[in-house]
Structures are given as structure tokens and as C-alpha cells.
Amino acid sequence: MSHGKIREDKTCLNCGHTVEERFCPHCGQENIEPKQPFHYLFTHFIEDFTHYDGQFWKTIKYLLFNPGKLTKEYLAGKRQLYVAPVKLYIFISFITFLVPALIPKAHESEKAEKISHIERTEKIEEQKEATNKILDEFQKKGLFSKETVSNAKKIADSIQIKDSVQEKSVLNDGDVFEKTFSDNTTFMDAHNLKEYDSLYAKDEGFFHTLSRPMAKKVFELKESGFTKAQIKEKYIETILHTIPKALFVYLPIFAFFLWIFHNKKRWWYFDHGIFTLHYFSFLLLSTLIYIVINRIGNLLPDYTIFTLLFSLINVALFFYISLYFFIAHYRTYESKKRVSIVKGSILFIINFIGLLIMLIILMYISLIMLH
Template identity: 45%
Template sequence: MSHGKIREDKTCLNCGHQVEERFCPHCGQENIESRHPFYYLFTHFFEDFTHYDGQFWGTMKNLLFKPGRLTKIYLEGKRTQFVPPVKLYIFISFLTFLFISFQIADMNFGLQGADNEKSLKKEIQKAVSENDTIRKDIPESRDITIGISSEDGAPSKLSDTKTRDTIKTNRNGIDLKEVFKSKSITQSFGLQSMEDFDKKEEKNGNKYETIRPFVAKVFELEERGHSPREIVDLFIRSSIQNLPKALFIYLPLFAFLLWIFHSKKKWWYFDHGVFTLHYFSFLLLLTLLIFVVNKLLSYFDENTFVIVMKILFISAAVIYSGCYFFIAHYRTYRTHPALTILIGAILFIINYVLFLFLLIGLGVVSFLLMH
């Protein structure tokens, strides 16, 4: 219930009718003061989801643990008991997108913070490649000052206290043996530059012209000092970041596939849209919970127990999301169990493949636009 102060004037500001209690009997507007503190813009948004006898929390409980119940009740016409499907989806999508954005921003900040280390690796590797006698001439337990400043403004030093094969910086502890062993993604495909790619394309009749921007982006990231693993991580993160967008784009197609596989006389496209909104709201909420749990576990030391807990939770969430679809489908459409399994399996496979392509496609676009 809103905590706004009730106006002394009993005339509704919206329609001009007399308001005896809190709400206008003619238009339903709440007769409270129209001037509020700035924070009211945000608190009022959340109040809309938590008022009316726990409407929001009842919706969350049914959405998570009672597949199909919200859709069934809504289609029966009982629409004031729970949060409406569109409003529910927008709210959960907002929270999920916001949390994922913060997570991705935090990851990107970590990568930017490591740029100095990558530049240092690159400069040292270049120096060693130009003069392969550097490591041979380094005396035991000697510090060599290089012209790269550390965070406190003092020059960084390279030391070799145990072996001439290992040089480490005082600040970052970089093992150059790993730098020399590293192999880029493009080199593993026999490419040294984009000119090599273009020459091979000419010989192959431009078979892979569509992936040229992707290859160019990989070259760009390698030039900036990113390792193959980091490049793969960047692509995965860009795909994860687009998950809420992909779900929103895929909404009408998911409902359309449901419409194709069910009776057109009994079920309208609207009905399938309600089912889709509830199911996608569940997927977003489950995704949000996975990210929150993963974030909480990241505060603990990375030991076997924490890793096992992450794997178990994610595996359980994936299995539950699949089972949830079949249960929700059966409770909503009331088809024969065998037919539910058959139609559900076909829809699940089709949607999984199409959605995966959409998610990867958006991930590629975001990857290419990455600065």
C-alpha cells in the first residue's frame, strides 16, 4: 500500500469526483498529495509490486515453484490476485539486466586494470625477440630497471634470483616463460596478419568472407595484448550480457511456435503470449538467482567445495528450467501426458536451437562493437 499522505481536499485531482476514502470510486486514482520527495519516483515503482496483501511475493512464489499456475489463473480471468504478466516480465527483466550489467562492468574494469600488465608483457617480449642474448647476459640476483612506472611512481624492476630463464616484475610477478610459450588464436590457424587471411580467401574463393570482421577483431584484441583465453571470455561475456535482449526479441517467436502446435480454435495467440511471458519471466528470475549465487560464492576462497557448489547449483537450475517447461505446458494446455511430452520435446529442441543462434548472433555483434 502506498504511504503517501492523504489530501484534505476530497476532490479527485484526476476526474473531479468526490473521494470519501483513499481511492476515487470513479477513476480509481489514489487521493494523496501530488508533491513528493525525489526518492518517491523510485519507491513508488517498487510499491506497485509489493502492495495489495503481498501480491508481488505471492507472484514470485508461484512463478518459481508452481509452473503454469500463474498462466492458468490469468487465463481464467482472475487477474487481480497476481502481478500482470507484462508488468512482471518488465520488472524482472529490469533487475536481471541491471545486475548483469554491473557484473560485466566489473569484469571489464578488471580487464582494463590489467592493460598495463599486458603492455609490459608485450614490450618485454619485443625486447627479447630483438635481442635474444638478454636472458643469457642477466647475472645472478641482479635487478634491472626498466622505463615503466609502477603505481607509486617509482620505476618497476625485473629480477632474476633463481634462474636466468625466469624474469618477474616486482609489482605483477609476470613469468616470461609463459609469455614465450603463449600462442595466439590467429597463429594457431596459421595467420600472421589480415593480409594472410585475405590471401587465403583469394585461393579459397572467399568462402569465409562473412567471418572477416570477426578475425579482424581477434587480431585487434591480440594487438592489445589479450590472451586466447581472455578473448574467449570476452565473447562469452558479450553473449551473456545480451541474454535479456535476446529473450525480449525472441518472445513473439516463442509464442508463435506455441500457436502452430496447438488448436487455433481453443487457444488464441494472446493465450500463448501469456504463457511465454510467464515462462520467460521464470527464466530471467532463475538467471538472476544464478548470478547472485555465483557472486556470493566468489567472496569465498576458490576451493573444491566452492567449485562443486557452483557446478551443482548451475546444473540443478538448468535441469529445473527444462522440467519447468513441460510441467507448465501440461498444466496450462491440459493435453494428454504423452502428447505433452512429444510436443514439449519438439518445441524445446526447436526453441533451444533458434534461441542459441540468436544469442550467439547478438554476442558476435556486441563483440565486434567492443572498444
């Protein structure tokens, strides 16, 4: 509840009607002094979202742990007790990609080590060439026989190869993307856009039409001096910031499929829209929980117990997210269990494919829009 000072004048500043208590009965505006202390800006902002009476936290609790509850309550007309669906979605979208930015990323030293891997490889090659030159000089001067020089080169090569393998072992399995976007980047066997066009000049198919903008962007980033780590970070950040927009675009499609599979007289398209807003808000909040859990996991020591614990949490979260839709669907639409399971399964598969296609399009656009 707001802590703004109430005006002595009972005339509403907004509509001119008489205000007997705190809020105008005609327009709903709070009859408080228009000028407030500076801190009021911040406290009012927090109150708008959290409503110290518990509205916000009650909404979040039901959203996470009581699938379908918010939708049923809202459609039943109980709308002052909870945050409005659109406002909830926008707010969760905001915090989902604000909070992770506040959590420090781990393994910065490892990233630096991986980035410098190419430089160390180049030094190994330089050392190899220098060693071979010295051995060749010794052979010319008659200090070593040809056979001795050949054996020495083999021994030197084996040592350098071993060194190189050890350097590469620093890269873990999650660095496939970074290897692709290294300083020696190739895209479909091409090292630059000119070479790419030369290799695929005769290919005018649909795949080439889609892949050329990707190749162009990859080589532009390479020529601009971006490191593989920077490109990876920018790419993931772009995808994460675009997910709420993509879900919002897909929202009416999701609601449309719900409308097709349910009684048109009992359930309006509006009702399906409310269900979809709540469900997508849950998906975004789950995404936030997943990111935060894994960021925290990366900050902890690399012990087996921690790895096992966070793996179990991720598996549990995955299954809960998968089951959430079926539970929410059953509770909201109140159909028989078998009917609900069949409809829910069909809808889940259709929308899973739809969201997957949306994600692929999102990844494609995110790559070609990097700058």
C-alpha cells in the first residue's frame, strides 16, 4: 500500500469528483499530494510490482507451485488478488534477463587460457621451424649425419605434438562453438566469403540462400577482430534477450491451438490467451531459475558432490517443466483425465514443434544480426 501523504482537499485532481477516502470512487486515482520526497519514486516503483500486501509474491507462489491456479482464479473474476497476466509476463521478462547479468561468470582465467591457445600453437610451429633449421645447418657442416638429423627431427616433432595435445586438452566439450569461431574460422570448408562464393557458386538452392548470410556474418566478425569467446558471448546474449519477444509473438498461435481443441461456447479465445500468458510466464521464470542455478554451480569448486547435486536439480527441473503444462491444462479446463491427457499430449507435441521452429528461426536471425 502506498505511503504517499493524503491531500486535505477531497477533490480528485484527475477527474474532479469528491474523494471520501484514499482512492477516488470514480477514476480510482489515489488522492495524495502531487509532490513527494525523492525516495517516493523508488518506493512507489517497488510497490507497483510487489504490492506489499503480498499480491506479487502470492502470484509467483501460485505460478511456480500451483499449475492452473492463477488462470482459474482470473477467469473466475478474482483479479485484484494477483498481478495481471500481461503485467506479470512483462515483469518476469524483465527480471529474467536482468538478474543473470548481476551474477558473476566463472572460469574467466580458463577462458583467457583458451583464447591464448592459438597463440601458443603458433609459437610451437615457430619453435619447430627454428629447430629444423638448426639441425639442417648441422647436417650441412657435417656435424650430424642425415640419418641422425632425421631421427632428431622426429623426436622434436613428437615432443611438440605432445605439447600441442596438452594445450588442446584445456578445451572442454562445450567449446565446439568457440573452435568454430576461432581465428582460423572456416564456414562450410571456406576460410573467407570469397572462397565460400567460389565453392558454392553453382549452388543456388534454398539451403545456400539461407547459409550465405550466415557465412557473410561469420567472416565479417572475424575480420572485425572479434575473438571466439566474444562472439560466443554476444551470440548467446542476443538469443537470451530475444526469447521473451519470440514467446510473445508465438503467444497468439499457442492460444489458437488451445481454442481449436476446446469447446468454443464454453471457452473463448480470451480464456486461452490468459492460460498462455500464465504458462509462458512460468517458462520464463523457469529459464531464470535454470540460469541462476547453473551460474551458482559454476562458481562452486569442481567437486563430484556439487556436480551430482546440480545435475539432479537440472533433471528435476526439466521433468517439472514438462509435466507443468499437463497439470495446468487439466486443472484449468476441467475435462476428464484421459481426454485431458490426449488433448494435452497433442497440444504439447504441436506447440513443441512450433516453438522449436521458432527457436531455429531465432538462432538464425540472432546470428546474422550480430554486430
